[in-house]
Amino acid sequence: MTAWLFGFLATLALVSALGVILQRNPVHSLMALIVTLLVTAVFFIALGAVTIGFLQAIIYAGAIMVLFLFVIWLLNIQAEEREAGHLALKSFGALAAAALVAELLAIAGRAPAPEAAVKPSPAYGTIATLAAALFSHYLIAFEATSLLLLVAIVGAVALARRMPRRRSTAASPAAASVSATGQDVSAPEVSRRAASA
């Protein structure tokens, strides 16, 4: 990877990553995230991991992010107004993250890993190499992944599908549970909903 290409891509990645956390509108955040993912995919390809780079673009940028878009639309999440308060918490968060980055950067600076150290073979990063590894050394992990996806499907459907229709007209468990603990949080909640309706 040449210096100018690295500089360009790294700047793009950093700017778009910052965009993810600085944009007020979730759709804009998402666009920034997609750019970050695509730039990362280009990095993968530049580092010789061609197959993974394309997979990143197909699955991560092309499919998972669409899911985010759907949910943002489904819930009609608007841009936030200026967030109030929590300045202490925010600056603490930013400081903690900055400290972490500084430490990792220091480590990166000390790690002796020049690019010329190892010349990868022509098969490096091809789909055949990956497949051979997946179906031999990583067989268990591969099978575990399939189960993981099944769990995610079952879980997502269980949570997001429509509520089953209640048979009895008894008070909803939600209301009952809140009053049972004596925390009467439901009253303002109810009035807020009534006001909005």
Next chain:
Amino acid sequence: MNHFNPGALDILWLPLVPLIVVAVGAVVVLLAGVRVSDDDSEGLGWIALAFLGAALLFTLPLIGQSSSTAFAGAIAIDNYAAYFEITVILTAAVTVLMSLEYAPDFRLAGAEYYSLLLFAALGMMLMAAAGDLIVIFLGLETMSIAVYVLSGLMRQDPRSNEAAMKYFVLGAFSTGFLLYGIALVYGATDTIKLGPIAAALAGAKGGSPLLLAGLGLLLVGFGFKVAAVPFHMWTPDVYEGAPTPVTAFMAVGIKLGAFAAFLRIFLVYFGAAATHWNQVLWVIAALTMTTGNLVALVQGNIKRMLAYSAIAHAGYVLVGMTAAGAQAGSAVLFYLLAYAFTNLGAFSVVAALERRGERRDAIADYRGLALSHPGLAALMVVFLLSLTGVPPLAGFVGKFYVFSAALNAGYVWLTIIAVLNSVVSAYYYLSVVVVMYMTEGEARPIAVQAQPGMVAALALSLIGTVMIGVYPGPYMGAASSAFKSALSHTQVSSRQLKLRG
């Protein structure tokens, strides 16, 4: 490596059979549940139990096998894996028993509920049997994702939704740390298999900043999962909001799974390099115990109180981890077993008192319980005493072993802190007893009928708690043989290294 050669892979089915049985069980429950309404999901629970029983049977042949690995080191075959798998299966079984009436009462989606329970157990078993970091990671994710959903399965209840959300955000956050830690460890050692990593840690690369930073991030990741301070923020809210059987499963099962991997990585494989990490662990252990116990003092909700108590107990386990070595390892394994039964029992009582979609989890709800439900109250006393560490119950023996291991390893101050904490904890455990026995109850207490599932869950927990406490010998023997068999992996690999070198 470029040429696919399945013959070169050491495929061994035996260690996988329990995992496969649980996975098949989860799918069968899911399919069987297609036409079952949420109001009569009890049959699904029995199917799940049957599969758990079968899995338990298939775990037995694994006991006593000489330590080895399969699938190119991805799966470890040893008593350690078998020990944790059996404990996890028992935990899952008690949880299912606890849920047989609870799930329809709270209108949980039965098929999804039981199948996710089994999947979560599968993830835990995978973590216990894993021999490399990526399988541990995938096991952890399978477990976590299933439990994220389980804790939010009471969909009409805002508290349950909130619990799922908080658990998910912080859980996924910690996953990021764990993953980055794995990346650093991989970068430092060129492997994700535990044996070679341990060798690298003990060898010339041991002081590499990359490796140490990786270990630090792994510590953070596991710290979140076992709810060690300062990574515990999610615990009380999630425990309070989740359906009670799920809370029990979280308090016990997740701890078992996470500690199985945590202990295997740090205590077993990196034990020789304990100087790198046990100072940090000392601090975390002390903080965890103290915070957990002190905050538990002021809780008004029994599930929150038990949540902080679970944090405190994670602290005791970390005391054992800090001590490192074979004695401490066995003690910690034993402690986890004792903790499992005791906590399952306590949560069973909590679940037994909740009826028909009504949560009764404020400590105030336990007023006069001794009069209205003397049996449940007595059981609760037993479990709370065991959690406090009163002889001759399981909790006492567990603490005894762990603390003496810490003393033997020379951690006098840590042991003193731990003992002081135990004394503090007595206050809040016993205050529940006081509430149950010495205060007036409501005029019309809620009737709780003895139902078979709940009775079985309570009985199993009681038997476990008492048996382990009264007659700890065989269980301690099992724990120590489990830990030794895990240790022998590292000896084999270091011997191989010597031969090669």
Next chain:
Amino acid sequence: MVPISYVFGLSAALFGIGVCGVLVRRNIIVMIMSIELMLNAANLAFVALGRSLGSTDGQVIVFFVITVAAAEAAVGLAIVISIFRSRETANADEFNLMRW
């Protein structure tokens, strides 16, 4: 030619930005996006470190991580939907039935 450690440094920076996003932002969807950013940074680290070692393992792990990210995104967004149904907000500060 750029040393691989630069790429690794970039991944560390991206990871930090992700961490910062989770800690600072209160919109639950953006928090999940920040977590995705963290996983993505870990992926970049895997590929960069794998390249400097000349080993394929790093890339195979990225394959698994992408799967895990998909699973987490699906479940996380399902949770967001279920909480939104009862609460009609995506602001984490309003999830305060129980203390944080």
Next chain:
Amino acid sequence: MFIDLLIGAVKAVVVLLLVLNLTALLLWFERKGSALIQDRVGANRANLLGLGARLGMPNLGLINTLLADPVKLFTKEDFVPDGADRFLHWLAPFLALFPVLVTFAVVPIGDAVTIAGHRIVLQAASLHDDALYVLATIGIGVYGIALGGWASNNRWSLLGGIRASAQMISYELAMGLGVVAVVMTFGTLSLQEICRSQGGVWFGWLPRWGIFVQPVAFLMLLAAGMAESKRVPFDLPEAESELVSGYFTEYSGSKQAVFMMTDFAEVALIAVLLTTFFLGGWQVPYLYRDGFILPGGVHWALSGPAVAILGVISFFIKTLVLCCLQLLVRWTLPRFRYDQLMRFGWKFLVPVGLLNLVATAFVIVLAGH
């Protein structure tokens, strides 16, 4: 070094121009073709100074579709609705068109030719992982449509955008399964290699085209491809009877023209990919490196350049035939209902694709032993 760069640039420009001309041609096909099918005259008004009529030629509507319409579109007012996200509203059409155009870069339009000592592969860019590249660019193509719908601040647009992205994501799966089957059959991800291995004949007469090995994958890719291009019978995202005009309701002028271009470029893309995967790409039946060898054993020698040119011509004929097929389908079938669309994708195409994959794998393993 310099000459290589130059060759690359020329190839890129040539491919781009070919695609743009193809889309224009398709626009004309669509308008006059639909008129033909529906037994009406179609575009016939505009002409240059009445020249055609004066010479007694029938008006083919070429001026209308190729000159008047584009000029009209590009000079219309560019209207941005109130409350729209201006930046994304502007960006979306290009975000939709760009991925489609760059996909053509990996499509081989002919075999390698040697000109003045330089071996030139008639493919704008050869990546070795072409098939993955195609899937990646198609995957990214969702965002232009989706964002166009969202940024318009119009509920019909948003519904159209949601429908479009759900549809494209769903059919991408079927598409991927079809491509995987093809890749397995030919054992390579490179489109040029796939074309090359479709040369020659079986049984002495049947061309070794992919369609004869993977007929199921061909039909799947045809269906999934048409769904990806969001055209009838899969044009739910712009169903005018329900959604006004779907995701581009709020677009006018040149931005709408870009969306329309995307539509036709996608038609061309599907045709080009199907040609490459299943119809031998630039292969001409019985044509080999040094000329025709017909089944009867007749040999008809041809020079190298002639063979190359025949290849390019055959590629374009196949592409045009497939384009016309898609246009024909558009004017023949009614629109699906949304649930039918989803059911067809998930419950028919995906299972069939998986079965096809398993069957392919079995055959490959059995043939290997």
